[in-house]
Amino acid sequence: MNAPEARPSLLLIDDEERILRSLAVLFRSQYRLHITTDPQAALTTIAREPVHVVVSDQRMPLMSGADLLREVRRVSPNTMRILLTGYSELDAIVASVNEGEIFRYVNKPWMAAELRSTVEQASRIAIQMFAASPPAVDGRTPELASPDNAAILVIDDDPAVFSAVKDIVGYTQRVHHAQSLEQAFMLLEREPIGVIISELMVGRESLTAALKMLKSQHPEVVTIVMTPFRDTAVLVGLINQGQVYRILPKPLRAGPLGMNIASALRQHRLLSTSPVLRQRHVVEQISAPEELSVANRMMSFLGRLRGRATVRS
Amino acid sequence: MLLIQPAPAANAASGLAALLREVAPINPETSVEDAAEKMLEPKHAGLLCLPVVLGNRAVGVVSRQHFNSIFLQRFGRDLWGRRPVADLMNRQPLLVDIDQSLEAAAQFVSTRMGSPISEDFVLMRDGKYLGMGLVLDILAAMQSRVSQGARKLEDAYRQLKVSQSALVQNEKMASLGQMVAGVAHEINTPLGYVRNNVEMLQDMFGQMRDVLAQYSILGSMLADENSFDEADLTRQLQQASAAGRDLQQGGVLEDAPTLFEDTLFGVDSIKELAINLRDFSRLDGARLADVNVNDCLDQTLTITNNVLKGRVEIIKRYGDVPLVNASPSQFNQVLLNILTNAVQAIDHDKGKLLLKTEFDEQWVHVSIVDNGKGIAAENLKKIFDPFFTTKPVGQGTGLGLSISYQIVRAHGGNIQVGSVPGRGTRFLISLPRTSSNRATGLEAAA
Numbered sequence: 239m240n241a242p243e244a245r246p247s248l249l250l251i252d253d254e255e256r257i258l259r260s261l262a263v264l265f266r267s268q269y270r271l272h273i274t275t276d277p278q279a280a281l282t283t284i285a286r287e288p289v290h291v292v293v294s295d296q297r298m299p300l301m302s303g304a305d306l307l308r309e310v311r312r313v314s315p316n317t318m319r320i321l322l323t324g325y326s327e328l329d330a331i332v333a334s335v336n337e338g339e340i341f342r343y344v345n346k347p348w349m350a351a352e353l354r355s356t357v358e359q360a361s362r363i364a365i366q367m368f369a370a371s372p373p374a375v376d377g378r379t380p381e382l383a384s385p386d387n388a389a390i391l392v393i394d395d396d397p398a399v400f401s402a403v404k405d406i407v408g409y410t411q412r413v414h415h416a417q418s419l420e421q422a423f424m425l426l427e428r429e430p431i432g433v434i435i436s437e438l439m440v441g442r443e444s445l446t447a448a449l450k451m452l453k454s455q456h457p458e459v460v461t462i463v464m465t466p467f468r469d470t471a472v473l474v475g476l477i478n479q480g481q482v483y484r485i486l487p488k489p490l491r492a493g494p495l496g497m498n499i500a501s502a503l504r505q506h507r508l509l510s511t512s513p514v515l516r517q518r519h520v521v522e523q524i525s526a527p528e529e530l531s532v533a534n535r536m537m538s539f540l541g542r543l544r545g546r547a548t549v550r551s
Numbered sequence: 552m553l554l555i556q557p558a559p560a561a562n563a564a565s566g567l568a569a570l571l572r573e574v575a576p577i578n579p580e581t582s583v584e585d586a587a588e589k590m591l592e593p594k595h596a597g598l599l600c601l602p603v604v605l606g607n608r609a610v611g612v613v614s615r616q617h618f619n620s621i622f623l624q625r626f627g628r629d630l631w632g633r634r635p636v637a638d639l640m641n642r643q644p645l646l647v648d649i650d651q652s653l654e655a656a657a658q659f660v661s662t663r664m665g666s667p668i669s670e671d672f673v674l675m676r677d678g679k680y681l682g683m684g685l686v687l688d689i690l691a692a693m694q695s696r697v698s699q700g701a702r703k704l705e706d707a708y709r710q711l712k713v714s715q716s717a718l719v720q721n722e723k724m725a726s727l728g729q730m731v732a733g734v735a736h737e738i739n740t741p742l743g744y745v746r747n748n749v750e751m752l753q754d755m756f757g758q759m760r761d762v763l764a765q766y767s768i769l770g771s772m773l774a775d776e777n778s779f780d781e782a783d784l785t786r787q788l789q790q791a792s793a794a795g796r797d798l799q800q801g802g803v804l805e806d807a808p809t810l811f812e813d814t815l816f817g818v819d820s821i822k823e824l825a826i827n828l829r830d831f832s833r834l835d836g837a838r839l840a841d842v843n844v845n846d847c848l849d850q851t852l853t854i855t856n857n858v859l860k861g862r863v864e865i866i867k868r869y870g871d872v873p874l875v876n877a878s879p880s881q882f883n884q885v886l887l888n889i890l891t892n893a894v895q896a897i898d899h900d901k902g903k904l905l906l907k908t909e910f911d912e913q914w915v916h917v918s919i920v921d922n923g924k925g926i927a928a929e930n931l932k933k934i935f936d937p938f939f940t941t942k943p944v945g946q947g948t949g950l951g952l953s954i955s956y957q958i959v960r961a962h963g964g965n966i967q968v969g970s971v972p973g974r975g976t977r978f979l980i981s982l983p984r985t986s987s988n989r990a991t992g993l994e995a996a997a
């Protein structure tokens with residue numbers, strides 16, 4: 239067995255002790271465990287020592303899981319964050335993505351083997367992250383140089399959205415507009431797209447699978463999803479299989495949209511310069527059959543896209 | 552003279568203008584004889600009286616009845632024929648401004664007109680004579696308007712009923728949605744550790760079988776005196792103890808008793824939830840039963856447990872209350888609404904909820920007291936109104952209490968509320984005791 243120091247550390251938090259006991263037995267042999275029902279205690283631990291992975295319950299009496307993970311991100315951005323929840327609520331999902339930038343959203347009851355491998359994957363990534371970057375001082379990753387030529391792609395039927403984005407971005411970045419999946423494919427092939435701002439439906443077609451596929455092939459492309467859509471299962475899929483960067487409920491408001499575009503561009507810059515960081519955005523395989531067929535359609539253009547990406551990096 | 556002011560918002564198209572008949576007025580100096588002659592002209596058929604105008608002001612009317620009473624008298628014509636109509640006329644005619652509403656005019660006319668109706672009314676604008684209006688016309692116009700109104704009213708009423716039942720349905724769906732969220736969470740939590748425990752125990756069971764198999768081989772090797780090979784035996788012994796070590800190191804074995812215990816606990820809590828859920832919303836909907844309000848409170852508490860747990864302290868002071876005749880699912884809906892409101896009103900972490908039940912000769916009382924933010928005095932009378940809410944859009948429909956009120960009223964009961972802003976709120980639900988167990992002899996006293 240490994241020496242204790244070599245083992246990654248895992249913090250488990252839930253207000254139900256039986257959950258904690260059960261998870262402890264599952265993970266005890268491979269991780270250094272911190273177990274608590276108290277969010278403050280969890281934050282203290284994370285501030286004090288490197289914790290590679292946090293698995294948090296969502297509904298807790300003193301603090302919600304999404305809020306806790308937002309704090310975790312602030313205190314220790316290298317710690318990988320997983321939300322484990324008994325019931326998917328839209329607000330929690332949106333907050334955990336936008337503020338907590340979580341790695342996975344897992345529903346209770348979970349599959350032991352799956353959770354084990356998710357946590358393992360997260361801890362491997364975290365170890366590299368901790369090794370690559372000095373502990374962040376103020377919770378921010380240091381700014382990297384050079385705004386590159388990354389362009390923004392807006393995928394939406396509604397031209398108003400495109401012009402809104404253009405207004406916000408001004409002349410600093412190129413903005414392209416696609417009103418169908420095909421158009422989006424073509425633009426992705428031709429242009430150096432770094433950030434995608436996308437609706438979930440164009441025409442009658444769902445973009446979910448395409449967005450997921452794209453992320454699995456191109457972890458450095460950052461996606462912002464805007465949607466009036468309130469289906470929690472779809473959004474959870476976009477987190478786990480699409481590592482979507484932000485979920486913005488429609489109708490959009492200019493202020494937050496602008497801020498999010500700015501940070502998405504920054505994120506893209508980070509991702510394209512740091513392979514370690516890109517790992518953080520690995521996604522789960524997609525499995526739904528209707529999504530697989532869209533995925534196949536994407537394959538041809540993805541090959542060429544891949545070619546371009548290697549040239550660039 | 553009788554005058555009514557035109558209503559300020561009156562418009563000319565309101566209908567009075569349509570009733571206007573142009574009648575050439577007579578002058579007060581006109582002789583009775585000449586006036587009577589005029590009255591008989593065919594164009595004035597249907598008109599009950601002729602207007603008498605001086606300058607442009609109507610100073611009176613002279614009616615068929617006037618003429619009749621004179622000409623039927625002996626020597627009537629001789630006595631009156633030459634005199635001016637001014638001597639005969641009614642100097643207080645019905646004066647109606649044409650710009651006022653039909654309704655106001657009709658009301659004015661109908662309270663003033665004599666019986667039998669003997670005079671029509673004078674239409675004017677700003678005091679200037681315009682023409683005559685027929686009482687019959689205005690009554691007919693009003694009648695058609697009223698029947699039109701009645702039809703509209705009926706339509707509106709029908710629509711209201713439809714939308715009200717849709718509202719009730721919506722509110723039910725909303726509280727169902729809330730409940731489903733809570734219940735799903737409540738089930739998935741034990742399900743989470745139950746499933747995990749069973750999976751781990753299953754793995755462990757596989758390992759145990761290995762160990763057992765290895766040891767039973769060892770056992771049979773030891774028992775078999777003929778083929779005794781020391782090397783084989785040592786190897787088997789090593790294999791068996793290695794399997795044993797794996798089992799130990801898996802870490803599940805030592806915790807197995809706890810895991811089993813937790814698993815059974817989890818399964819039992821799911822079972823309990825299922826029972827409560829069934830009791831909470833019996834499918835027989837509105838069917839009445841003799842129920843104990845304490846049980847209803849407890850069922851509702853289990854359903855809302857996930858919202859309450861850890862957030863508020865619950866203090867129960869249940870009395871040994873008699874039964875009430877009520878629809879359990881509807882009454883539970885009332886409790887759910889009031890409990891949810893109470894919890895939502897608590898914005899600090901020292902939340903308390905006091906649930907008290909009591910009874911007297913006629914009533915069973917349930918009081919639910921919270922120490923939340925309270926209700927401002929000006930809102931207190933509105934909280935039972937449909938759609939009244941202080942919660943942000945999307946969070947409150949404002950239907951909870953209005954529906955609760957309807958339900959309780961339909962049960963012959965009552966809801967009262969008292970609140971001190973900043974301190975808390977108390978809801979008191981009173982339901983009549985089932986008649987069979989009502990305290991006898993005291994009923995008459997109340």
Ligand SMILES: Nc1ncnc2c1ncn2[C@@H]1O[C@H](COP(=O)(O)OP(=O)(O)OP(=O)(O)O)[C@@H](O)[C@H]1O
Pocket residue numbers: 725888892893894896921923924925926934935939940941942946947948949950951952953976
């Ligand atoms: N216990 C309470 N403390 C403070 N305010 C209350 C309390 N109960 C009700 N109210 C007030 O009464 C209003 C109406 O309550 P009601 O239950 O009818 O609707 P709602 O709670 O706003 O919406 P819904 O029940 O549809 O979610 C609330 O918005 C709130 O302002």
Ligand SMILES: [Mg+2]
Pocket residue numbers: 888891892947951952
């Ligand atoms: Mg309510």
